[in-house]
Amino acid sequence: MKTPLPPIERVPDCCRGGLVSSILPLLLFGLLCLAWPRVVQGNIFAVQWAWVPSLDLDLAFRLDGLGLLFGLIITMTGFFVSLYASSYMAGHQQLGRFFFYLHGFMLAMLGIVLSDNLFLLFIFWEATTILSFLLIGFDHHKTAARESARQALLITGGGGLFLLMGILLLKIAGESMTISHWAASGDMIRDHALYPAVFICILMGAMTKSAQVPFHFWLPNAMTAPTPISAFLHAATMVKAGIYLLMRFHPLLGGTSLWMATLVIIGGTTALWGAIQALGPCDLKRILAYTTLMALGVLTLFLGGRTVLSLTAAATFLMVHALYKAALFLAVGSIDHQTGTRNLDHLGGLVKSMPLTALAVAAATMSMAGFPLFFGFIGKEIMYEGALAEDMFPVFATVATLFANSLMTAVAAIIFITPFMGFGRQKMDPVKEAPWTMRLGPAVMGLLGIVFGIMPEWVSAHLIQPAVFSFQPDREEIRLVFFHGINLPLVLSILTLTLGSVIYRYRTFLRHRMNTAIDRLWITTPGLYQSGLDNFLRNAGIFTNTIQNGSLHFYLFIIILTLVMAVGWVWLPHVPGILIFPVISGPLIAIGLFAFILASTGVVVFAKKRLSAIGGLGGVGAGVALTFMIFGAPDIALTQLLVETLTLIFISLVLLRLPPMDAVKKRSRSRTIRDACLSLVAGLLLTTLMMGILQVPLDRNLTAFFEANSYIAAHGRNIVNVILVDFRSLDTLGEICVVVLAAWASVTLIRRTKEG
Amino acid sequence: MEWLVSACFGVMIACGVYLVLRARTFPVILGLTLMGYAVNLFLFLTGRLHTNLPDIISPDQTRYADPLPQALVLTAIVIGFAMIAFLVVLSLRALGELDTDHVDGQQEKPPA
Numbered sequence A: 001m002k003t004p005l006p007p008i009e010r011v012p013d014c015c016r017g018g019l020v021s022s023i024l025p026l027l028l029f030g031l032l033c034l035a036w037p038r039v040v041q042g043n044i045f046a047v048q049w050a051w052v053p054s055l056d057l058d059l060a061f062r063l064d065g066l067g068l069l070f071g072l073i074i075t076m077t078g079f080f081v082s083l084y085a086s087s088y089m090a091g092h093q094q095l096g097r098f099f100f101y102l103h104g105f106m107l108a109m110l111g112i113v114l115s116d117n118l119f120l121l122f123i124f125w126e127a128t129t130i131l132s133f134l135l136i137g138f139d140h141h142k143t144a145a146r147e148s149a150r151q152a153l154l155i156t157g158g159g160g161l162f163l164l165m166g167i168l169l170l171k172i173a174g175e176s177m178t179i180s181h182w183a184a185s186g187d188m189i190r191d192h193a194l195y196p197a198v199f200i201c202i203l204m205g206a207m208t209k210s211a212q213v214p215f216h217f218w219l220p221n222a223m224t225a226p227t228p229i230s231a232f233l234h235a236a237t238m239v240k241a242g243i244y245l246l247m248r249f250h251p252l253l254g255g256t257s258l259w260m261a262t263l264v265i266i267g268g269t270t271a272l273w274g275a276i277q278a279l280g281p282c283d284l285k286r287i288l289a290y291t292t293l294m295a296l297g298v299l300t301l302f303l304g305g306r307t308v309l310s311l312t313a314a315a316t317f318l319m320v321h322a323l324y325k326a327a328l329f330l331a332v333g334s335i336d337h338q339t340g341t342r343n344l345d346h347l348g349g350l351v352k353s354m355p356l357t358a359l360a361v362a363a364a365t366m367s368m369a370g371f372p373l374f375f376g377f378i379g380k381e382i383m384y385e386g387a388l389a390e391d392m393f394p395v396f397a398t399v400a401t402l403f404a405n406s407l408m409t410a411v412a413a414i415i416f417i418t419p420f421m422g423f424g425r426q427k428m429d430p431v432k433e434a435p436w437t438m439r440l441g442p443a444v445m446g447l448l449g450i451v452f453g454i455m456p457e458w459v460s461a462h463l464i465q466p467a468v469f470s471f472q473p474d475r476e477e478i479r480l481v482f483f484h485g486i487n488l489p490l491v492l493s494i495l496t497l498t499l500g501s502v503i504y505r506y507r508t509f510l511r512h513r514m515n516t517a518i519d520r521l522w523i524t525t526p527g528l529y530q531s532g533l534d535n536f537l538r539n540a541g542i543f544t545n546t547i548q549n550g551s552l553h554f555y556l557f558i559i560i561l562t563l564v565m566a567v568g569w570v571w572l573p574h575v576p577g578i579l580i581f582p583v584i585s586g587p588l589i590a591i592g593l594f595a596f597i598l599a600s601t602g603v604v605v606f607a608k609k610r611l612s613a614i615g616g617l618g619g620v621g622a623g624v625a626l627t628f629m630i631f632g633a634p635d636i637a638l639t640q641l642l643v644e645t646l647t648l649i650f651i652s653l654v655l656l657r658l659p660p661m662d663a664v665k666k667r668s669r670s671r672t673i674r675d676a677c678l679s680l681v682a683g684l685l686l687t688t689l690m691m692g693i694l695q696v697p698l699d700r701n702l703t704a705f706f707e708a709n710s711y712i713a714a715h716g717r718n719i720v721n722v723i724l725v726d727f728r729s730l731d732t733l734g735e736i737c738v739v740v741l742a743a744w745a746s747v748t749l750i751r752r753t754k755e756g
Numbered sequence B: 001m002e003w004l005v006s007a008c009f010g011v012m013i014a015c016g017v018y019l020v021l022r023a024r025t026f027p028v029i030l031g032l033t034l035m036g037y038a039v040n041l042f043l044f045l046t047g048r049l050h051t052n053l054p055d056i057i058s059p060d061q062t063r064y065a066d067p068l069p070q071a072l073v074l075t076a077i078v079i080g081f082a083m084i085a086f087l088v089v090l091s092l093r094a095l096g097e098l099d100t101d102h103v104d105g106q107q108e109k110p111p112a
Helices: A013-021 A023-040 A065-088 A095-114 A118-136 A143-172 A179-184 A186-190 A195-209 A218-224 A227-236 A238-253 A257-277 A284-303 A308-339 A355-369 A375-388 A394-421 A436-454 A456-471 A488-505 A507-520 A525-547 A552-578 A588-606 A610-630 A634-657 A669-695 A701-714 A719-727 A729-755 B002-020 B025-045 B067-098
Strands: A045-052 A057-063
Touching: A013 A023, A013 A065, A013 A095, A023 A045, A023 A057, A023 A065, A023 A095, A023 A456, A057 A065, A057 A095, A057 A118, A065 A095, A065 A227, A065 A238, A065 A308, A065 A436, A065 A456, A095 A118, A095 A227, A095 A238, A118 A143, A118 A195, A118 A218, A118 A227, A118 A238, A143 A195, A143 A218, A143 A525, A179 A186, A179 A238, A186 A195, A186 A238, A195 A238, A195 A257, A218 A227, A218 A284, A227 A238, A227 A284, A227 A308, A238 A284, A238 A308, A238 A456, A257 A284, A257 A394, A257 A507, A284 A308, A284 A375, A284 A394, A308 A355, A308 A375, A308 A394, A308 A436, A308 A456, A355 A375, A355 A394, A355 A436, A375 A394, A375 A436, A375 A456, A375 A488, A394 A488, A436 A456, A488 A507, A552 A669, A588 A610, A588 B002, A588 B025, A610 A634, A610 B025, A634 A719, A634 B025, A634 B067, A669 B002, A669 B025, A701 A719, A701 B067, A719 A729, A719 B067, A729 B067, B002 B025, B025 B067
Parallel strands: none
Antiparallel strands: A045 A057
16 A cells, blocks of 8 residues: 655755745744844734724734744744655655645644734634645545544534634623733633633633544544654644643633643643553554653643743743654654655664664654753753642642653653664665755754753743743743752652653563553543444434435425414414404405305316316416406406416326326325325415405505606506506516526427427 | 405415425426416405506596506516426426426335
């Protein structure tokens, strides 16, 4: 099934377009860097244009510390991924489409983190959902890709609906839709009756997007996408959108015990579950996906806190993770690209053939494992400080973080040692190093992990502190330092490394036990998702087949029934007032006429022979024409008679052609009775309606106009004719058009029949 | 007289609805025609019942029947006729193509 692209040494001509297109993220990164010093000083860049003021929807953008941190991560990863993809995807048929989606996605992500209007944020949020659907399903000829894309769309899209609901509830609660106005109004919302509903809706949005348990399973499945996409969307940017959302909402909704307890429990569970499952697969990309789950869980866990320490831990780990995870994804992609496999069992000894990639992976995994001198170490220290400083369940948070980190350490060792040092496959085909475009990203990001690890003070002052200040009003000074002295976090760090190496030692045993344990789970959310989807599709099929069963009788029955019920619902209460005692009065000729119409109608329905039915119809038509005649409308009477004659001739034409009545199978009795009942009800309803109309005095305003102007303005004595050909002549033109069209269509139908 | 004419209209509608719900094209066309007549009558009656008040302007006459519904009915009659004529041809064509005069284009399936 899998056809690996041929290994490439040089950048071929065909992917120059990819190189050019990586200028866009580089340019944006440069712009953000220009603004960076001003933001660190506390300045904020903001622009605003009105879009739909009546909906509180403005094109409002705002660059503060948090937006800057995310923006830098997005554009930097975007640049390296574009560069990487120019080689990785080289020769792909639809490279243009790929870069269009990728950069569209990057811009949408930037839109999320720079929006100052909540509705605008939502629009970009949905844009990332759609674009990620398109990107995951990029290899749309593969069933797995299509299914993963659909799964991601359904889950994150469903979460998007919750987010919208939360936003609307927030608006109902009277909150401003401008994000920067929130700092002051948190207390109002937190005491509001709608707070729990708002919280749950926003949380659902964040949980689905950031793949928290129990919505986590779409993320590992999304690994069917090409590696640059996984690196960009599912490591560095899109899955962080939920984290960003929680950070932005922290000043407004955060700090309550509901918020803290929920986030700590969900985050801790996700972190542990993700880290445990990371031991299971042999596919390097899937392993990375599970470690991403762990990272997202830890981030959520820290956002559950309200102390500066917890939030700093979140912001720091966000950076740590973005750097090492994007580097690892890209490096794994290189391995896959050069060797044709990313299965741990088939890889080994790559350090000789791919030394530079090996170096980058070494740096990234050391940071991931949290060795001293690496940024990951700083991150781990602050994580333990943050976990200990949680308001709710600090012990659970600390233990969850400890175990998740230990597992991470073990997984980091697996990721580096097995493919590069190990001897998985005895004889690997000769492998060449990846081209520079594919090495640059992992190398730079791995290097940054070391640089930031050596100078944590600079990072905390220039990136972490401005970011945390944006959503944490206390403004306590934040300093990341290289060495804290011997304290509990340091002990925990050492414990992590020890535990990690123990887990690494017993990895095969653990993997086996873990996989069998997961297989034994009798209820899992992926299973629930699948059965839910299957049931939904099946029931939709049943439903459609029931209401669209192709029977005209059924459709008409439902339509008439609905009409009768809708009119009856409104009209029935008025009926008692208009009922009149049936007294036969009026001119004798009129009474006779109505009796004649009634009798003819009966003939139409009950006639055994078609000719009699047509005769009855003729009687009805003639009766109606005579009614017009008696009650002052000779013109209509004339027209009616004429038309009726023609109608009868046409219907008789059908009669000659139809199969004999005897051949017609009778409808079942119950059905006939049901139809008769509906007809009776419809008839009764319209009878009362008619009576009601006849008892209302006539509004003669329009009529008075026609009577006064018919002769004077239009020089005609016959008012009806004047209306038709003069006052309302356009209507008459329309009517003529209808007749012409009907005649045209009829002639066409007849002619085709003859030819056929 | 009002209740009589209303009842007359109601019966026409009831029979029209019943016929439209039949399975063969012939009664359906009859039903539609019948309902067309009923609707014409309905429109006409919204102008109320007046005898001997023709809508011809003359110096001797001070009151006229309501001309507006009459104009509407005239339009309705013509359009109704056009539609019925089209339906008749359509049913003929359907019979030629599908070899059945069932409105669903196929014989009813036996009840499952």
